[in-house]
Amino acid sequence: MDNIVLKIPKKSEYMSTIRLTTSALSSLNGFDIDEISDIKVIISEICTFFIKSINDNTEYFEINYQIYQDKIVVSVSDLNNGDIKEKSNLNVDMSIMIIESLSDDYNYDLNNKTITFEKIKLNGR
Amino acid sequence: MSLSIKYEIIEDGAIEIKPIGEVDIYTSPELKNKIFELIEEKDLNIVINGENLDYIDSTGLGVLMGIYKKMQGKTLDLQIINLKPNIYKLFDITGLNKVFNIRE
Numbered sequence: 001m002d003n004i005v006l007k008i009p010k011k012s013e014y015m016s017t018i019r020l021t022t023s024a025l026s027s028l029n030g031f032d033i034d035e036i037s038d039i040k041v042i043i044s045e046i047c048t049f050f051i052k053s054i055n056d057n058t059e060y061f062e063i064n065y066q067i068y069q070d071k072i073v074v075s076v077s078d079l080n081n082g083d084i085k086e087k088s089n090l091n092v093d094m095s096i097m098i099i100e101s102l103s104d105d106y107n108y109d110l111n112n113k114t115i116t117f118e119k120i121k122l123n124g125r
Numbered sequence: 126m127s128l129s130i131k132y133e134i135i136e137d138g139a140i141e142i143k144p145i146g147e148v149d150i151y152t153s154p155e156l157k158n159k160i161f162e163l164i165e166e167k168d169l170n171i172v173i174n175g176e177n178l179d180y181i182d183s184t185g186l187g188v189l190m191g192i193y194k195k196m197q198g199k200t201l202d203l204q205i206i207n208l209k210p211n212i213y214k215l216f217d218i219t220g221l222n223k224v225f226n227i228r229e
Binding site for chain 1: 127147149150153180184185186187190211215218219223
């Protein structure tokens with residue numbers, strides 16, 4: 001298992017960089033184009049969820065990629081202070097719907113402001 | 126990749142808008158502002174052509190909902206065409222494929 005950590009400012013202008021990095025790692029690990037597209041969407045929605053749910057953005061996102069032969073496990077932690085806003089809205093609801101639909105497994109550790117998802121390689125099953 | 130937006134008045138008196146690139150939390154305000162401006166300025170039906178749209182996130186979908194509501198208020202039509210399969214998938218997951226008039 002390879003472990004890669006990306007620490008990147010919590011700013012919306014870095015979203016495309018996060019997607020590109022995630023796509024590159026998934027491609028290197030042999031995921032097909034549809035799976036890479038799903039992984040890219042999931043990570044983007046997680047980061048968007050944190051940007052919309054926690055106002056503080058002075059600290060970073062820490063993204064941890066665990067790369068296995070048959071799957072990738074990605075954790076996104078928002079290192080900022082502040083609590084997650086409880087008020088639901090359409091965009092946050094859609095983010096959650098998308099994360100849950102496209103992941104093979106997911107976990108919300110909202111106390112530690114960390115969301116983890118897992119995507120299994122179809123050709124590795 | 127960022128976002129650029131092209132538009133033209135097409136035959137049946139509608140505006141065809143082509144977002145080119147990615148619509149996410151960073152670029153979606155640009156799309157919203159441009160389309161809202163066109164709605165106010167032209168007062169025409171809108172066709173969003175997704176043939177060059179490579180990526181959209183929930184923020185972008187939210188912007189499309191905002192446009193849809195604004196168009197409804199003006200009794201104008203909004204149609205979405207030529208979405209790539211990876212983009213249509215998100216409309217399907219969120220149920221927005223049942224809200225919007227989407228055609229191939």
